[in-house]
Amino acid sequence: MKKLKELFNKIKELPDKDRQDITSLLWQLICYSPKFPLRLQQQQLLDEATPFSLEADDPHFSRSALKFNGFIWGNGSRKVLITHGWGSKAADFIDLIAALRSIEDLQVIAFDAPGNGSSEGELSNLMLFAKATEAVITTYGSPEIMIGHSLGVMANTMATQETGTKPNLLISIAPMVRLKENFIATMTNADVPKIAQDKFFENFEAIFGMPTSQFDLSEMYTPGTAVRHWLAYDPEDKVAPFAYLQELLTACPAISTKEYEATGHERIIKDTRLIADILKLVRG
Structure with a gap:
């Protein structure tokens, strides 16, 4: 920072x-993308995961293949893929991941996008986020559930289109739109x-x-990308204004939504109400 x-x-x-x-x-x-050190609890969470490394091609900045690091918790039959937002990392979802691990039939996968967290890269961009998401899907199979926050929502959208993945449940948290x-x-x-x-x-x-x-989510997103799409947002979000999000929701009325007031763009992923609602959705 x-x-x-x-x-x-x-x-x-x-x-x-x-x-x-x-x-x-x-x-x-x-x-x-600013990088923040891991807290003790975050490091402990990663220590309990099975780590992996994959590559994403970066033809624009480093002009090389960048290694990025990922983490897997559990070996259940239902895969959950989490894609973080800008200036973030897999471990920032510590509260959500801990909650998801309480569901026995899940396998939770998260990663640090190139240029973020522990992964290689000095500079990052949306394309690298999307390529990393695609690489995880190609390597470990199509997830039943995809969760994205902020720029990670755009990356998930692009990755589903490139890989032909259609998750049963797509969860978008405070999406970046424009x-x-x-x-x-x-x-x-x-x-x-x-x-x-x-x-x-x-x-x-x-x-x-x-x-x-x-790079406008309202233009990028295709209705029917997922069997069910659920979106969470703070109507007073200063980073991803609701006025932009409203364009997406108007164009795609099948997306279910829920407001989480006073959470802010970054802290919404830690909100206990949000995590409880996600658990209900995942359990079906």
């Missing part, structure tokens, strides 16, 4: 930002002028071969 704050302050204090090319700094600001707007908010907070923002988005399109505006 220290590195991200230093980078943010460096950009914010730059003179004449509208007259110089700061695109390289903006890539770091947008794509550097990635471009999130980038704009980050740059605006750092006092990046529009001319520099426009240059960044031009560079983004040149590198990825598509505009950032295509």
Whole structure:
């Protein structure tokens, strides 16, 4: 987190930002995922798992295959795959994973996406999240239940489409909906002028071969992706505003939803009400 704050302050204090090319700094600001050390309880949770390592190709940043680390709890017949959000890691789901382990017929799988947690990579992006999710599905089989938080919801959506997976239950928690707007908010907070923002988005399109505006969950999501889709959100979420989420829900009325007020974007995954509701859904 220290590195991200230093980078943010460096950009914010730059003179004449509208007259110089700061695109390289903006890539770091947008794509550097802060890493937080494991707490004792989180380390103990990982110590009880069966670890694994897979690879995800990164043609845009490192131009190499990045190893990412994953963890498996249990050997039940029903697979649950958890995909974390930006600046997060598998162990951040400690409370949910502990609760899911109380259900005997489950096998719970979670991983640290490239550039996050314990996995390789200096910078990360949605494509790497999705490729890692695809690699887990390809290696361990299609999960019956998929759980995603924030950017992990987008990654799960992309992975189901690429692998042809159709989970019986898809759980989306505080989904990121419009990635471009999130980038704009980050740059605006750092006092990046529009001319520099426009240059960044031009560079983004040149590198990825598509505009950032295509990373819109309302456009990416296909009805029928899962047998059942349940979505949890905080209506006052500042990171993933409800106004954007409403577009998805209007287009896909079959998605069941539940509000969790005053949880916030990051802490919602620890909410005891949410965890209790997920257990009910998983138990059927």
